[in-house]
Structure formats: structure tokens, C-alpha cells
Amino acid sequence: MPKEKFQNVTTWVFDLDHTLYPPDANLFHGIQEKMTGYVMRELKLEYQEAAELRSRYWREHGTTLASLMLNHGIDPHPFLDEVHDIALDALSPDLDLVDSLHNLPGRRIVFTNGSKEHARRVTRARGIDGAFDAFYGIECAGFTPKPHRTAFDRVIELDGFEPGTAAMFEDEARNLEIPYELGMQTVLVGQKSDQAYIHHQTDDLTGFLRNLA
Numbered sequence: 001m002p003k004e005k006f007q008n009v010t011t012w013v014f015d016l017d018h019t020l021y022p023p024d025a026n027l028f029h030g031i032q033e034k035m036t037g038y039v040m041r042e043l044k045l046e047y048q049e050a051a052e053l054r055s056r057y058w059r060e061h062g063t064t065l066a067s068l069m070l071n072h073g074i075d076p077h078p079f080l081d082e083v084h085d086i087a088l089d090a091l092s093p094d095l096d097l098v099d100s101l102h103n104l105p106g107r108r109i110v111f112t113n114g115s116k117e118h119a120r121r122v123t124r125a126r127g128i129d130g131a132f133d134a135f136y137g138i139e140c141a142g143f144t145p146k147p148h149r150t151a152f153d154r155v156i157e158l159d160g161f162e163p164g165t166a167a168m169f170e171d172e173a174r175n176l177e178i179p180y181e182l183g184m185q186t187v188l189v190g191q192k193s194d195q196a197y198i199h200h201q202t203d204d205l206t207g208f209l210r211n212l213a
């Protein structure tokens, strides 16, 4: 019974993209296209080359931005502003999700590899911004992304929570390995994985949270 596993959880950590809104909103595609455009312009590449490089960089370092900083010394701030400047029309308020988040006992935070401002805009569009106590973007983690341990260490220190009393919700399995090692309950949302570091999996975040309260 999952409920018992969450009995001592007092900090609830949520990824943003494809965790707090469904992938079919296709928002991330818009961000990826902006990133590809950025790579084309800055590195003077054709579309296909730029798209492949963006994807390879994401695989290698957790975010395209991390690789662009490392390999090309780009300034992260204008990059983040540009790639997150997308329309959020595809998102609608989710009153059931708001309700299930509010019922969780303790502190609720967002931890995204996107920018903090992106997290605020997206949660506002979903009507769930008021359910969160804090938002942590990539800039809060010194631009080191999940799945790297440094990113988790920084956010845990900033927020001041004890990993042994926390749970992490994510749509990317690889981002749950370190939380598992740190003693957090790990929940994979909307995806399937047979990795041992995944404690729980669900296609229905709202329903899953409702069963915990």
C-alpha cells in the first residue's frame, strides 16, 4: 500500500514539465524548437544539425543549456528567457490537481531544469501556483541540472529539507536515481520503467496524490 510509504513525508518535490501538466499539451516541443533556433543562430548550424546537437547535448549533460555553457561558454540568462518565451494557451487550470496538492501535509515545492520564471508561469496557467511554497529553477542549482547529484544537493540545501522525509515526482526516470539514493520516495509520473530506484509509478498524478491524503 503506497500510503504507508509516505507517512513520514513532509516535503513534496515536483518536477514541472510533463509532471504537473500532461505531455499532450505539447508545450515542451515549443521550448525545444526555440532551443534549436538558438543553437542554429549562435553556432551557425542548419536546422537538422542544430536539432541533433540539442538532443545530444540534452542526453550528455541533462540539459542543452549545461552543454552550451560548458562547450561554448554561452550566457545562461538570455538563453533561458528566450527558450521559455512560449505561449501557454494549451494549458488549462486543473482544479482536481489543485485540490489534491493542497491536501498533502507539509511543504510542496517545484524543482525544474527549466527557469524559475517558467515554473511560475506554467503553474499559474494550471491554477496550481498557490499550492506551492517555493519554486526552484536551473538558476537556483547553479545551472547544474538534474540528474546530477550537485543539482539535488543545492536545492535540498536551499530549501532546507531532509531527503529522508521527502518524496519526488518526475516524468524522467533518470532524475529519480539520486533522490532514491538520498532516501526519498520516488514516483515516476506518466512513464514506465523497471529501474530499481523507482518506488512507485502512476499515469494519474491527481489520483495518486488523493490516495495519500
Ligand SMILES: [Mg+2]
Binding pocket: 015, 016, 017, 018, 019, 170, 171, 172
Ligand atoms: Mg519533466
